[in-house]
Amino acid sequence: MSSTGIRIGILGASGYTGAELVRLLGDHPQAEIRALTAERQAGKPLGEVFPQLAIYDLPTLVKIDELDVGGLDVIFCCLPHATTQAIIKSLPRGPKIIDLSADFRLRDPALYEATYGHAHQALELQEQAVYGLSEHYRDAIRKAWLVANPGCYTTTAELPLIPLLKERLIQPEGIIIDAKSGVSGAGRDAKQGSLFTEVTEGIHAYGVATHRHTPEIEQCLADFAGRPMRVTFTPHLMPMSRGILGTIYVRLAAGISPEDLHRCLAGAYADEPFVHVLPFKSLPATRHVRGSNLCLIGVHPSRIPGEAILVSVLDNLVKGASGQAIQNMNIVLGLDERLGLSQRPLFP
Numbered sequence: 001m002s003s004t005g006i007r008i009g010i011l012g013a014s015g016y017t018g019a020e021l022v023r024l025l026g027d028h029p030q031a032e033i034r035a036l037t038a039e040r041q042a043g044k045p046l047g048e049v050f051p052q053l054a055i056y057d058l059p060t061l062v063k064i065d066e067l068d069v070g071g072l073d074v075i076f077c078c079l080p081h082a083t084t085q086a087i088i089k090s091l092p093r094g095p096k097i098i099d100l101s102a103d104f105r106l107r108d109p110a111l112y113e114a115t116y117g118h119a120h121q122a123l124e125l126q127e128q129a130v131y132g133l134s135e136h137y138r139d140a141i142r143k144a145w146l147v148a149n150p151g152c153y154t155t156t157a158e159l160p161l162i163p164l165l166k167e168r169l170i171q172p173e174g175i176i177i178d179a180k181s182g183v184s185g186a187g188r189d190a191k192q193g194s195l196f197t198e199v200t201e202g203i204h205a206y207g208v209a210t211h212r213h214t215p216e217i218e219q220c221l222a223d224f225a226g227r228p229m230r231v232t233f234t235p236h237l238m239p240m241s242r243g244i245l246g247t248i249y250v251r252l253a254a255g256i257s258p259e260d261l262h263r264c265l266a267g268a269y270a271d272e273p274f275v276h277v278l279p280f281k282s283l284p285a286t287r288h289v290r291g292s293n294l295c296l297i298g299v300h301p302s303r304i305p306g307e308a309i310l311v312s313v314l315d316n317l318v319k320g321a322s323g324q325a326i327q328n329m330n331i332v333l334g335l336d337e338r339l340g341l342s343q344r345p346l347f348p
C-alpha cells in the first residue's frame, strides 16, 4: 500500500451500501481499505459474504468495538438509522466521517423526533454535520468532518428542483414527486416487505403522506427557495433490484416556459461530471444509470398550460448512497471529485 493512500474504514460492510463502497473504491487510486465491520457477519472474510468481492485483498469483518480508529483517515458509516448516532458519538474524533444513514440529515431536533419517533442521541454532533448533496453544498462539505449523505429518493428529487427554485422559475407550491425504487433501497436485512413474493409482478405505493424523506426534501429545497417548502412525495416499490425514477410535476412561474426550465437545468449542471440533462423532451430510464454515479434529468412540457414534468433517475446504491459518499470524501479531502467514480452505466 502506498504511503500517500487514504486509510479507510467501512462500518456495516456486510450490507448493500457497504459492499457497494468496496466495489467502487476498488477503482479509487488512493483508497486503502484498512477496516471493515459487521454485526452478525463479524469474523468472516467479506468475500465469503459477497463472493463478487473475493477478488480484493481485504481485511476480515470485525465488530465495531474491535476497530482501530486511530489508524484511519476516513470512516464510511453504513449502519441502520438510530444505531448510527450512538456509534458515531462513541468513536474517538480524528477521521472524517461520511454517514450514509439518515441520522444527521435533519437539522431541527424537533423535526427529527417527529420524523423518526425518538429523541436524537447526539445533538452536539448534529449541529456540526453538513448535508452532503455534493453539487449544492460543496463549499460546506469541504470544511466538514461529519457529512450526512442524503437519502436516495431525496437526491433524485433535489437535483432537478434546486436550480429551478433558486432561479424562481417554478412556483414553490404544488410540487408533486412521484418516485419508484428498486428493492435494494430497503437494505439486505430480511424483511417481509422485501420478499420476492411481495415484490415481484407488481408495484405498490408506501409511506403515503408520511415517508421520512419528505421533511428531508423540504429542508433542502427551503435552503434554495429561501422560504419554507411543502411537497407531496409518494414512493413506490418496484420489482427491480436497483434504481430510482422520480417523476416530478411542477407549476411554472409567470412568463416561464418548459424550455426555460430545460435551459436553466442544462446550464446549472453543464460542468458537473455526475448530473446530466438530456435534450428537451428526452426522458431517462433507470437502465441508463445502473451501476454508475450519474443522475440523468429530462424536462417535458405538460398538456396543461403553465405546468411541466421533470424525470430524474439514479442508481440508489451509487449516486443515491455509496457513489455520492465517495464523491463527498473526495470533496472533503480536496481531491478530484471524480476519483473512483468512473464506472459507466451497465446497459441494458
Ligand SMILES: NC(=O)C1=CN([C@@H]2O[C@H](COP(=O)(O)OP(=O)(O)OC[C@H]3O[C@@H](n4cnc5c(N)ncnc54)[C@H](OP(=O)(O)O)[C@@H]3O)[C@@H](O)[C@H]2O)C=CC1
Residues within 6 Å of the ligand: 011, 012, 013, 014, 015, 016, 017, 018, 037, 038, 039, 040, 041, 042, 064, 077, 078, 079, 080, 081, 083, 100, 101, 102, 150, 151, 152, 184, 185, 186, 187, 188, 189, 316, 317, 320, 321
Ligand atoms: N440501500 C440503499 O439504497 C440506501 C441506504 N441508505 C442508508 O445507508 C445505511 C446502510 O444501508 P444498507 O447498506 O442498505 O443496509 P443493510 O441492512 O444492507 O446493512 C446494514 C449493515 O449494518 C450492520 N449492522 C446492523 N445492525 C448493527 C448494529 N447494531 N451494530 C453494528 N452494525 C450493525 C449490518 O451487519 P450484519 O449484516 O453483519 O448484521 C450490515 O453490515 C442505512 O442507514 C440506510 O438507510 C442510504 C441511501 C440508500
Ligand SMILES: CC(=O)N[C@@H](CCC(=O)OP(=O)(O)O)C(=O)O
Residues within 6 Å of the ligand: 100, 101, 102, 150, 151, 152, 153, 181, 182, 183, 184, 185, 186, 187, 235, 237, 320
Ligand atoms: C425501497 C426502500 O425501502 N427505500 C428506503 C429508502 C432508502 C434510502 O435512501 O434512504 P435512507 O438512507 O434514508 O434509508 C425507504 O423507503 O425507507
